[in-house]
Amino acid sequence: MGPMRPPAFKGLPQLQGHIRYIATAAFAGIFTQQDLFNCSGIIAQTAVLGGPVAAAIRLKKVSAWGPVQSAGTSVTVVVQDTSQDATSNNFTGLPILKEDSSLSFDRPAFVTESFPTSRPSGAWHLVGINSVTQDLFSMSGPLGTVVDIQYEWIQGGSALTNVPNPTNFDQVLVGATPGDTYFRKAFSGNITPQGLVVL
Numbered sequence: 001m002g003p004m005r006p007p008a009f010k011g012l013p014q015l016q017g018h019i020r021y022i023a024t025a026a027f028a029g030i031f032t033q034q035d036l037f038n039c040s041g042i043i044a045q046t047a048v049l050g051g052p053v054a055a056a057i058r059l060k061k062v063s064a065w066g067p068v069q070s071a072g073t074s075v076t077v078v079v080q081d082t083s084q085d086a087t088s089n090n091f092t093g094l095p096i097l098k099e100d101s102s103l104s105f106d107r108p109a110f111v112t113e114s115f116p117t118s119r120p121s122g123a124w125h126l127v128g129i130n131s132v133t134q135d136l137f138s139m140s141g142p143l144g145t146v147v148d149i150q151y152e153w154i155q156g157g158s159a160l161t162n163v164p165n166p167t168n169f170d171q172v173l174v175g176a177t178p179g180d181t182y183f184r185k186a187f188s189g190n191i192t193p194q195g196l197v198v199l
Contacts, residue, residue, distance in 0.1 A: 012055075012154050019183075020194045021147040027190035028140035030082065031062075031149075033125055034132035037169055038184040040153045042199075044176035051127075051170045053181060057153040058124045059115045059136055064148070066109035066141040068102055075142040076101040077109040082135040083121035093121050093137070113137070127156070128166040139187070147191055173199055 019039045040054040066077035077100055081093030102109040115122030121136040139147070156166070176182060182199035185192050192198060 012157070015153050015155065017151045017153055019149050019151075019196070021149070021186060021191035022194055023141055023143055023145040023147070023187075023191045025190050026140075026142050027145070027187045028138075029187040029190070030133075030138050031136050031186060032132060033130065033134040033136060034169065034171075035184075035186040036125065036136060036149075036151065037127060037132075038186065039149055039151050040155075041181040041183055041196075042171055042173070043156075043181050044173055044178050045170075046178055047176050048173055049170055050173045050176060050182065051156075051166060053156055054127060054153040055156040055166075056124050056126050057151055058117065059122055059149070059151055061112065061114045061150040062137065062139070062147065063112040064110070064139060064141055064145055066100075066102070066145045068105050068108070069143060071105070072103065074101050074103045075109050077111050077139070077141040077145060079111045079113050079137060079139045081113065081115070081119065081121050082138045083119065084135065085120045091120055093119050109141075128168045132169055145191070147186075175199070 036057055036059055037052040037054055042050040043053050044050040064077050066075045068075050080097040083093040085091040098111045100109040100111050117123050183193040183196040
């Protein structure tokens with residue numbers, strides 16, 4: 001005999017995401033909450049305005065490989081959790097810096113860091129809450145650095161009641177087609193998503 005009532009279900013699934021960037025120049029900067037939301041894409045509402053596809057998102061892991069460009073000239077890749085909770089209650093990221101250097105063409109500098117839900121950077125972030133410039137981690141690397149970001153997300157359209165103002169995360173676009181999904185560069189435009197439509 002089947003259940004006597006309809007079973008509970010999750011309206012929208014938790015999706016796994018993975019995006020790859022390549023550095024078009026040496027870079028050093030902050031990966032922000034806005035950068036994280038951009039990983040799942042920006043859907044164009046008009047030709048000049050778009051909003052995040054994700055309603056909620058969390059950072060799981062970052063990995064980076066920094067290639068040597070010139071023989072005898074070392075390269076270094078650095079990652080550091082710089083997150084802090086929204087209310088500044090001193091719940092901060094792991095106070096450690098990871099770095100690796102290389103002088104060899106056949107062995108790039110490599111760093112990786114995982115972000116559990118117990119740290120602000122790895123916790124769930126809801127669209128429209130806090131500042132788009134909220135720090136998650138800082139990173140630096142040379143030209144040609146490959147950066148992989150793994151994340152988990154829930155698409156927009158959910159009936160979440162604790163999202164006060166999703167339009168806080170809207171972004172200006174240029175020449176977009178309404179309804180299409182676009183992706184953005186990160187770290188002030190110095191790393192570019194691969195295999196995606198970038199606008």
